[in-house]
Amino acid sequence: MNTMQFSTKERILGAAEMLFAQHGFAGASLRQVTSAANVNLAAVNYHFGSKENLINEVFRRRLDELNAQRLSTLRAAQAEANPRLEDILAAFIKPALALSLDRNGGGAFVRVLARAYAEHNESLRKFLSDNYGHVLKEFAAAFAALLPTLDKQELYWRLDIVSGALTYAMADFGVIKRRGAVSEQAHCELAAEHLIKFASAGLRER
Template sequence: MPAPSAAAQSTKERILGAAEELFARHGFEGASLRQLTSAAGVNLAAVNYHFGSKDRLVEEVFRRRLDQLNGHRSTALAKVAGLPETTIEDVLAAFIVPALELSHDAGGQLFMRVLVRAFAEDDDTLRKFLSDNYRHVMRMFTSEFARLLPHLTKEEVYWRVDLVTGALIHAMSGIGMIQRRSDVTEHEHRELTAEHLISFSAAGLMAR
């Protein structure tokens, strides 16, 4: 199969970028295809050609960001998983740092708002897509946490990892009380966020 042309790739990326912004503003149901074609400067045929349906477009918005994020997470985890010297903090860093880097990337903060929408809106199709495509990464992390926390039941590990994930999404969204000070760079603020979040999460995971 021939590689897609640069023009086709450009059109597809333009549609994805416009969709991400509209979904962040209006939600998945609230954003219409008419708004999308206007924002992306394309016609409906182009959207149908590249994605086929609105549900598939929503999935591709997530895939564009989450494939990269979970690739970085998996690589980081592979460096520490199973080693006798690995700590809870090492595994948390592999889970948290790539996500915070994404949230501060160009377009990353916008995607965080889309991600928050995904958790807030009751969309079974989207939930199934996220579970089918990214559940295996969470299982890899949960397995490593369970190895390092043998005093916890499997169910308790899942509870605690789920709460850590919630805290991470909150930190990624940038809507909390702690905002970057004017004398602190984005990089410094991200490192401070990671440091506090890893310390907080480690305490929660290891609690007796």
């Protein structure tokens, strides 16, 4: 019987996520990962086959849930009588920013995600496109319905800008430091609020 709270696989995934966020995929070694996870070095290749596959599993663990949350929030907003632009934006932005509040290392994952974007690694981009492609399409359609006068190409440009700002905000690249008095929760909600207001104005601009 395994009385431990987390299995070997789970502990490896958590440690890998943290160290990939900190040092990058090439920069974090399996020896660092297994040491932080308190497992044997060989455990990675036993449970995941290779380092590259471990990286993929780190993504899958989080993306499936974020994926589902965004879509369900979007559909809930669309079910309303008169959905506002801000609601659609919130459905896109808030689940992502909320991920950084996740109790078990979600904050590390958003930085891993930002790294994945920064790396133009083709296999990783394909992986993200496979997991996100249909989500982005659905959001684009929702925005198009609310902005009927906006050219399609123009919309894609602006959604691209929103994604950039969101990725940036998620990874906390910026110079804005959280004040000691403000909780992480509040900081995240503030960021979402600012981002939504800013983006809705940018999207509506004619």
